[in-house]
Amino acid sequence: MYGIALALTTSKPDSTTVTKQVDDWIHANKVCRHTLLSVLSNDLFDVYASYKNVKDIWDSLILKYTAEDIVRKRFIIANYYRWEMIxxxxxxxxxxxxxxxxxxxxxxxxxxxxxxxxxxxxxxxxxxxxxxxxxxxxxxxxxxxxxxxxxxxxxxxxxxxxxxxxxxxxxxxxxxxxxxxxxxxxxxxxxxx
Incomplete structure (x- = not known):
């Protein structure tokens, strides 16, 4: 939305990169991190507030909720397969x-x-x-x-x-x-x- 999504997909540039790119990434990371943390529940906020890079928060959330979705899919398929007519x-x-x-x-x-x-x-x-x-x-x-x-x-x-x-x-x-x-x-x- 504000040209800050790059912080979600890329890690912090190293010090050999142009200062403007590093400054842009730091700004994008800060805005994305605060935006993301502001929409999390209190329980999740407590877990992710210590993370400094928004990409780490984002990757962790995707991993967690993708895994939960896979478990839900397995449960639904198991229910479908076990179902019997009486x-x-x-x-x-x-x-x-x-x-x-x-x-x-x-x-x-x-x-x-x-x-x-x-x-x-x-x-x-x-x-x-x-x-x-x-x-x-x-x-x-x-x-x-x-x-x-x-x-x-x-x-x-x-x-x-x-x-x-x-x-x-x-x-x-x-x-x-x-x-x-x-x-x-x-x-x-x-x-x-």
Whole structure:
């Protein structure tokens, strides 16, 4: 802003350099150092107030916060990789969780290939979906994530409808068996009286 950024990128010139350049660097260092220290929190100010060169403060801050960012990225990637779908939990809710993990990854500027994201979702499907997972893996054409999610939601709906129809059929069969057994019981009770 004031032509003083050179103090952030260069070390102090040695004494053999032109006096004007040394004076410019000293001025730039002083202004940058005070500006930088003035925006730090009290805890960080206490740490960096003893530093005489702004470049040392700047390099230390970049190193510290870049390392913290790398740790955060590792944590987000680990969460993404460890995430599992749970049997019995609504698929739509779990897909929303998956979307949130992907969003967290994108906010940290981590890019993953679409094929990887889709394949990992297939891999994370619950154990009861094994046949379906195999069917998806053997497809000739790779599906986009949105197409895959649509496909999974349709499969989930079909499974729920099938389970409901099966339960209704079993209930009807149980009622028929119950009705057949009911008259025999009444004839036995009338014989006893």
């Amino acid at each position: 049997e019995g939990k609504d698929i739509k809710i779990q897909i929303n969780e998956y979307h949130k993990l992907i969003k967290d990854i994108k906010t940290k500027s981590i890019t993953l290939p679409d094929e990887f994201v889709s394949e990992l979702l297939i891999k994370k499907l619950p154990q009861s979906w094994t046949d379906y997972k195999q069917q998806l893996k053997h497809r000739q054409k790779q599906m986009s994530l949105s197409d895959l999610i649509t496909h999974i939601i349709i499969e989930d709906t079909n499974r729920k409808e099938y389970a409901a129809a099966k339960a209704k059929t079993l209930s009807a069969k149980a009622k028929v068996v119950e009705d057949k057994l009911a008259p025999k019981r009444s004839s036995c009770t009338s014989m006893q009286t």
